[in-house]
Amino acid sequence: MISLDDVRAAARRLRDRIHRTPVVTCRSFDEATGYSVFFKCENLQRAGSFKIRGALNKLLTLSEIERQRGVAAFSSGNHAQGVALAARTVGTSAVIVMPTDAARLKLAATRGYGAEVVFYDRQTEDREAIARRLAGESGRLLVPPYDDPAIISGQGTVALELFEDVPVLDALLTPVGGGGLMAGCSTVAKGLDPATRVFGVEAEAANDTWLSLQKGERVAIPPPSTIADGIRNLSPGELTFPILQQNLEGILLVSDEEIMEALRFLLFRAKLLVEPTGAVAAAALLAGKLPLGRGARVGVVLSGGNVDPGTLAGVIREASPLPQRGRGLR
């Protein structure tokens, strides 16, 4: 368990090392949903997602010996970039274990931050075992993606900033993958105002936390297929799950079609590029899944914006016949 004070300490540590991301409102989104929605724009965060918060908070607590040995992580996505940038920021080295078929943009970004990338075959090798072996051999500290108090506290600073800008919220929604973001944010929401109702959002196909909350214990699912690649976890974390159990009103589930619709709405109406995972909480609102009355004040974490051009082009193409018409007008 972590406390509000842990998150406050993380915020002091992170200050001036990360962006204080803006909170944006969009009247057409409010009109479409009937809520008063405040978007916390972690898609505008350094390295493109909230992940830098937890990673940097963790790395800022390294001892001098640990810093000299460096860190390691396994991730094909935003955690890779977060750890790579955090390592550069604190002046240590990072080795990131990524699948051979990782998106080239993410690979390039991770290397761009100065990290060394070690590949593994997604079909035949176990990335966690590789990273552990690698960490063991070299003495590097393994930076876990969510199941770590320093990571959870760092992610919680998202909600701390949001509540500083918007002190009263009836509800707070974030995506839920391993649960690090939500464990931190829900600790802040409940700590600052216990009346805040906190909802996690998962993709229908990746409903491990929804199932786990139903059953009252951590449940594992087979590898899910969803466009929301940041929350394809098989089960909630050991540390994060009890926190979610305690703080969450429940989990809302959204389909890939609803996620893509939300991505397009945020792009063309709010002018924000959000990755599919980052759009799930907005999708829950647009699809009418939040069980609150009209006019409620809702905080929504747009968790990241790292989407590759091919995926984005695909999402835009599926958007009604408008692209066809538009092309002729160019």
Next chain:
Amino acid sequence: MISLDDVRAAARRLRDRIHRTPVVTCRSFDEATGYSVFFKCENLQRAGSFKIRGALNKLLTLSEIERQRGVAAFSSGNHAQGVALAARTVGTSAVIVMPTDAARLKLAATRGYGAEVVFYDRQTEDREAIARRLAGESGRLLVPPYDDPAIISGQGTVALELFEDVPVLDALLTPVGGGGLMAGCSTVAKGLDPATRVFGVEAEAANDTWLSLQKGERVAIPPPSTIADGIRNLSPGELTFPILQQNLEGILLVSDEEIMEALRFLLFRAKLLVEPTGAVAAAALLAGKLPLGRGARVGVVLSGGNVDPGTLAGVIREASPLPQRGRGLR
């Protein structure tokens, strides 16, 4: 001519009726250009561009009789939406003259704000004459897109907010179409800090202000072909041009390819959807056209974000082979 005090009065009038848009920084953009760049995000403004500022400032000064008669405007783009939303905000009616082939999204948005749309044929009819006749018959006030002191003062509030957030800038860049945005913003920049160097940016094909500054008088060009549809003006304004002559260091010119490259950079790196016109100032920086040394602090107005899906899909498609690779990874 307008003064800094006119802009300050406009800011007081507009307060709480429009968004105070965020100023966003992007380290990868800074690394790519060598400057310290502050983006003023008018793409996140109400109705998707800065145009609401001038239109609403104008409409807030209507007499009760004028308000009862309503307003009219001709525009196929952001000015239409700005006037339509401004009219709804002050409780008057608006008629907007648009071409029969206007983009459906812009048409829908204009009607969505409650305006009546009157069509004209771009090939055979003169929209300005139609709007004038319409205004004459109905007694509606014609709201010009730029050549009006209240419009210019309203647009100047963009720079006023930017300088409140970032007090010292070595340079300020905005797109230049009719010159309303730049006339207002340059008045603010020179009024607050005469050392600020102010540069307008035009598309190479729509270089009417560049030519006019060269010649020392307003020059008209044939209808230009550029992807930056918001600055396809044929000549600078009668009121705006002398202001630009007085305040501008010069005009920087960018190609359509440079504009699309900047749009993609802002989208995939800064996570901001900017329309082609809104990306021209960023394009000038990325293309190395600003004649200032490394490290300069540069304010850049991202003027709008209204781009239709077809145009955006086209711009993404032209972005190197990455979309192809990405598609397979989805």
